Amino acid sequence: MFTGIVEELGAVVDLTVQGDAVRLTVRGNAVTEGTALGDSIAVNGCCLTVAELQEDGFTADVMTQTLRLTGLGALRPGSRVNLERAVTPTTRLGGHVVQGHVDATGEVVARTPSEHWELVEVSLPAGLARYVVAQGSITVDGVSLTVAALDDAAGTFTVSLIPETLARTTLGAAAVGTVVNLEVDVMAKYVERLLAHGAAPGTPTTPETTPTSTTTGTTSTPEGQS
Known part of the structure; x- marks a missing residue:
């Protein structure tokens, strides 16, 4: 599990095809x-397992399906990537709960700079729109962000990037047309699942109480009750 708070801006060193996978060195x-x-370690929001360690980096195996379904397939040697280690029991949850399981990719469609921050508009696949709400959380390339605005008609959402985010993550250089990894808040998925497969109307939601039994005219009650 991750928090969406990028620890380091890393760089791709090598990508080597090995059968049905790619060995990625960062x-x-x-x-x-x-x-x-x-x-x-999350690489642009995609959870990868460390297969090798170097003095200044690591290597992970990435399945070809992951390369197709995420923006990792577009990486090349020299590409900058957002990096975050998995949380520990003592880690501050500075962002929100991020699994590192990319749901889909979006595309930067507009950037609007202002004096102290920058608004970035990103396309939102229709299948994810129901999980995204204004002022809610979304992960973009591994960065935990607050949704500033939603445009259901256009199929986009907008986030506001502060100078720290612009300087310390890849989003600062994500030009219009850049493909980004998206992960919606997993809590919304759980709620949807519970509602879709919840108890039918009238079905008890708590264990039934054992009926009071009567023996030789005396009513017995559970121990400790009177």
Whole structure:
């Protein structure tokens, strides 16, 4: 699990095709500190398992399906990537709960700079629109962001990027047309699932109470009750 707070802006060193997978090597000094083989690191919001460790980076295996369904397939040596290690029991939850399971990709459709921040509009696939609400959370390329506005007719959402986000993540250089990984708030999915498969009307939602039994004219009650 992650929080969507990018720890480091890394860079792709190499991508090597190996059968039905690609071996991705990324340079990142901060995220390899204290990291062991088998640990998880989010690369642009996609959870990857560390297969090899170097002094200044790590290597992970990426399945071809992941490359097709996420923006990782567009990476090339030198590409900058957002990196975040998985949370620990003592990690501050500075963003929101992020699984590192990319739902779909979107595309930057507009950027509007202002004096102190920048508004970025991103296309939102129709299948994800119901999980996104204004002032709610969404993950864009591994960055936890607050939805500033929704345009259902246009199929887009807008986020406001502060100078810190612009400087410390890939979103600062994401030009119009850039493909980005999207992950919606998993809590919304759970709520939808519960509502779709909840109890039918009239079905008890708590265990039935055992009827009071009567023996030789004396009513018995559960122990400790009178």
